[in-house]
Amino acid sequence: xxxxxxxxxxxxxxxxxxxxxxxxxxxxxxxxxxxxxxxxxxxxxxxxxxxxxxxxxxxxxxxxxxxxxxxxxxxxxxxxxxxxxxxxxxxxxxxxxxxxxxxxxxxxxxxxxxxxxxxxxxxxxxxxxxxxxxxxxxxxxxxxxxxxxxxxxxxxxxxxxxxxxxxxxxxxxxxxxxxxxxxxxxxxxxxxxxxxxxxxxxxxxxxxxxxxxxxxxxxxxxxxxxxxxxxxxxxxxxxxxxxxxxxxxxxxxxxxxxxxxxxxxxxxxxxxxxxxxxxxxxxxxxxxxxxxxxxxxxxxxxxxxxxxxxxxxxxxxxxxxxxxx
Amino acid sequence: xxxxxxxxxxxxxxxxxxxxxxxxxxxxxxxxxxxxxxxxxxxxxxxxxxxxxxxxxxxxxxxxxxxxxxxxxxxxxxxxxxxxxxxxxxxxxxxxxxxxxxxxxxxxxxxxxxxxxxxxxxxxxxxxxxxxxxxxxxxxxxxxxxxxxxxxxxxxxxxxxxxxxxxxxxxxxxxxxxxxxxxxxxxxxxxxxxxxxxxxxxxxxxxxxxxxxxxxxxxxxxxxxxxxxxxxxxxxxxxxxxxxxxxxxxxxxxxxxxxxxxxxxxxxxxxxxxxxxx
Ligand SMILES: Nc1ncnc2c1ncn2[C@@H]1O[C@H](COP(=O)(O)OP(=O)(O)OP(=O)(O)O)[C@@H](O)[C@H]1O
Ligand SMILES: [Mg+2]
Numbered sequence: 001x002x003x004x005x006x007x008x009x010x011x012x013x014x015x016x017x018x019x020x021x022x023x024x025x026x027x028x029x030x031x032x033x034x035x036x037x038x039x040x041x042x043x044x045x046x047x048x049x050x051x052x053x054x055x056x057x058x059x060x061x062x063x064x065x066x067x068x069x070x071x072x073x074x075x076x077x078x079x080x081x082x083x084x085x086x087x088x089x090x091x092x093x094x095x096x097x098x099x100x101x102x103x104x105x106x107x108x109x110x111x112x113x114x115x116x117x118x119x120x121x122x123x124x125x126x127x128x129x130x131x132x133x134x135x136x137x138x139x140x141x142x143x144x145x146x147x148x149x150x151x152x153x154x155x156x157x158x159x160x161x162x163x164x165x166x167x168x169x170x171x172x173x174x175x176x177x178x179x180x181x182x183x184x185x186x187x188x189x190x191x192x193x194x195x196x197x198x199x200x201x202x203x204x205x206x207x208x209x210x211x212x213x214x215x216x217x218x219x220x221x222x223x224x225x226x227x228x229x230x231x232x233x234x235x236x237x238x239x240x241x242x243x244x245x246x247x248x249x250x251x252x253x254x255x256x257x258x259x260x261x262x263x264x265x266x267x268x269x270x271x272x273x274x275x276x277x278x279x280x281x282x283x284x285x286x287x288x289x290x291x292x293x294x295x296x297x298x299x300x301x302x303x304x305x306x307x308x309x310x311x312x313x314x315x316x317x318x319x320x321x322x323x324x325x
Numbered sequence: 326x327x328x329x330x331x332x333x334x335x336x337x338x339x340x341x342x343x344x345x346x347x348x349x350x351x352x353x354x355x356x357x358x359x360x361x362x363x364x365x366x367x368x369x370x371x372x373x374x375x376x377x378x379x380x381x382x383x384x385x386x387x388x389x390x391x392x393x394x395x396x397x398x399x400x401x402x403x404x405x406x407x408x409x410x411x412x413x414x415x416x417x418x419x420x421x422x423x424x425x426x427x428x429x430x431x432x433x434x435x436x437x438x439x440x441x442x443x444x445x446x447x448x449x450x451x452x453x454x455x456x457x458x459x460x461x462x463x464x465x466x467x468x469x470x471x472x473x474x475x476x477x478x479x480x481x482x483x484x485x486x487x488x489x490x491x492x493x494x495x496x497x498x499x500x501x502x503x504x505x506x507x508x509x510x511x512x513x514x515x516x517x518x519x520x521x522x523x524x525x526x527x528x529x530x531x532x533x534x535x536x537x538x539x540x541x542x543x544x545x546x547x548x549x550x551x552x553x554x555x556x557x558x559x560x561x562x563x564x565x566x567x568x569x570x571x572x573x574x575x576x577x578x579x580x581x582x583x584x585x586x587x588x589x590x591x592x593x594x595x596x597x598x599x600x601x602x603x
Contacts, residue, residue, distance in 0.1 A: 045603075046603075052426060077428040086422075088420055088422045089420065092343055101335075102423065104332035104335075105424060149423075
């Protein structure tokens with residue numbers, strides 16, 4: 001029976017008038033990969049900052065590894081590892097020095113430090129770069145180094161704030177492998193990401209947060225199932241009339257008009273519902289231009305819950321912000 | 326207390342020796358200053374007979390020797406006043422977040438950076454002293470070997486406390502402000518008055534009263550007093566001024582520097598205790 005390693009109850013955090021986190025409650029079980037999803041500015045990093053004691057816990061109760069972040073900050077810090085959203089590296093220190101520095105400020109004994117360094121450098125495949133300054137590493141190598149650093153102290157929980165932002169597909173796959181490997185060895189992972197495929201592949205459980213509030217929670221499959229059995233994308237000669245027709249049909253739980261046509265969410269098997277829909281639209285002599293059916297993806301779940309409007313900051317900008325000026 | 330501050334110190338020193346250009350400038354600049362400024366001024370002052378009334382029986386010190394103590398002091402001042410700047414970089418583009426997220430208490434950063442500043446001052450001041458002696462600065466005249474060792478230790482004790490004071494000041498400022506520009510402006514605003522209201526390059530005895538008052542709260546003045554006392558003795562004339570130091574005065578100078586370092590320590594300690602980077 002797994003036990004809760006992170007317990008958050010009614011957490012609130014404000015920056016002046018901005019309520020970044022608004023009465024958030026959730027738990028993370030020991031040994032799982034937990035994903036925190038949400039649009040830009042949803043409050044993910046703020047939550048991580050409170051959980052990792054970087055920000056004070058203004059309101060609510062937060063326990064990490066059994067320790068209260070308010071009264072037992074040191075103990076929390078000792079039992080966790082953090083990979084920040086922004087790049088946090090000394091550009092003029094070498095890869096080896098970066099890990100060495102980290103091990104030392106966490107008071108690791110020398111022998112353990114050296115053993116871990118060798119082990120982790122191998123894990124993230126930076127053996128060739130040991131004596132290279134971090135400014136000469138590629139973006140993916142920097143990220144791998146930061147992940148290795150987060151693991152130096154064998155933390156019970158590793159916080160990864162957008163670990164694969166701006167990386168190429170190969171590097172992302174590699175990093176997923178590391179994350180899975182680390183998790184199999186027993187480290188609980190707290191992950192945020194804007195890549196739904198990443199969350200889908202890695203997570204045991206997902207919470208979606210928006211405007212500081214948790215709006216959906218479950219496993220990837222259960223979230224997809226709550227959305228519907230199947231989805232149909234439809235383009236017709238007269239979307240407005242088709243929309244009216246579709247809405248009135250049973251087994252259609254949601255219809256949305258997008259720039260590309262209509263998006264239908266079905267509560268029953270699409271293979272049986274689709275002919276009925278198409279024939280009723282055909283009867284009204286509305287031309288059908290294209291039709292496509294698929295299972296809901298995590299992307300659909302995300303858009304369904306958080307809407308389509310753009311947020312203050314696009315993922316693209318967030319990536320540029322991460323890079324140095 | 327843990328020893329994690331040594332790690333911060335280790336990193337400070339890595340950075341000090343890693344930037345070869347900066348290291349070269351840090352070591353050569355004060356020497357150059359001593360060479361050009363010192364020799365130019367010496368040839369000016371020392372050839373002017375009115376400026377140098379000597380008192381029979383009292384050692385008369387030439388200008389180069391007189392100002393060497395001042396250049397040593399100013400070098401320590403600059404090194405440490407700008408020594409906290411690295412923290413601002415760490416906050417905006419570096420590993421301050423990592424350090425603050427670690428279980429290491431944040432005052433270890435302050436102590437590590439402080440030790441780094443003091444070490445850098447020691448290296449620079451030591452080099453200037455050696456370079457000055459080669460150039461003809463007449464320090465430790467008539468001292469026995471033991472007296473010379475004692476004098477050097479005394480000088481370094483003064484340099485240490487003074488450097489700690491200024492590195493804490495600049496570290497505290499760096500942790501409180503947001504932008505590079507504002508610290509730089511503050512430092513520039515501080516350096517000139519500190520330099521020119523002190524006795525580093527000339528005597529303050531003919532200053533108007535208000536300027537003497539400023540001079541008397543200027544830590545640089547007390548450092549220069551200490552260095553001159555240990556390097557030149559307690560009774561000499563230079564540029565027409567008769568300098569007589571008593572042991573009590575020097576002890577007081579040291580005490581003033583201690584108080585200054587204590588105040589800036591608290592100033593920095595508070596800044597670190599409340600520091601957060603998110
Ligand atoms: N230090 C700060 N000062 C003021 N406001 C802040 C600060 N940090 C975050 N905020 C605000 O809090 C809100 C939540 O920000 P947060 O960084 O937690 O979002 P996020 O979910 O991590 O977004 P992203 O996906 O872009 O990283 C935003 O409105 C942001 O502007
Ligand atoms: Mg974020």
